[in-house]
Amino acid sequence: MANNSYWFPAKRYGWGWGFPGTWQGQVTLLGFLALLVAGIFVFPPQDSYLGFMTYVALLSAMLLGVCYLKGEPPRWRWGDKGRSV
Template identity: 55%
Template sequence: MSADSKYWFPAKRYGWGWGPPTNWQGWTVIAVFAALVLAGAIVLLPSRGPVTFIAYSVLLCVVLVGVCWLKGEPPGWRSPSE
């Protein structure tokens, strides 16, 4: 993990992607994401059905990955030998 505080999401130690947030901005993004998924489950599932909820969840995931891409460490494959 990087100690550089300009990144909200550090790169994973092994593999590709990002690990848990390292500051309050990253944790806020995760909390808002979770709250929006929960709100969608409460509102969309009963009224619009599972297909709408799945589309909504996919959209939220795309937005979350976009935020991680913009505010996280540059992603790349990291193997145990590095």
Template identity: 55%
Template sequence: MDSERREIWFPAKRYGWGWGPPVAWQGWLVLAGYFLLAIGGAGILLRQPHTATSVIAFTVYVLLLTFALSVICWLKGEKPRWRWGGKG
């Protein structure tokens, strides 16, 4: 059964719901890509002069990036559930 176990990139948080920092290089690569794309998007979408349209476009862009990161965490992380500490 161990050979069928999938590799976890994002472990579950010890307290609360969600995922903690990556434990595999692939997870760190995904997280770095997320931040680089967010910073690059800010540089492109929030050029001077700032307009309401550019702020809305950047907000939508970051929401889409965050959704993509959440999907990757869901697929490559431990099953999320509320945790109160401990080992399980």
């Protein structure tokens, strides 16, 4: 039974989450992208490569945390088993 309160639905194949299914998930993803672009100006990669990569790793960890908390439980998925190819 699908729960429509998940911000990030599971991918049909593989492990992880797909594109956000709610406006909260879309705002989260857009915020992540905006902060990523802002980081290019705050920590210019050509001047502070380690600082920029640390910033990207921190942002990515935060996004993964939100996906884990607000998305469908992660597990390996093999697609729609009831459908014939």
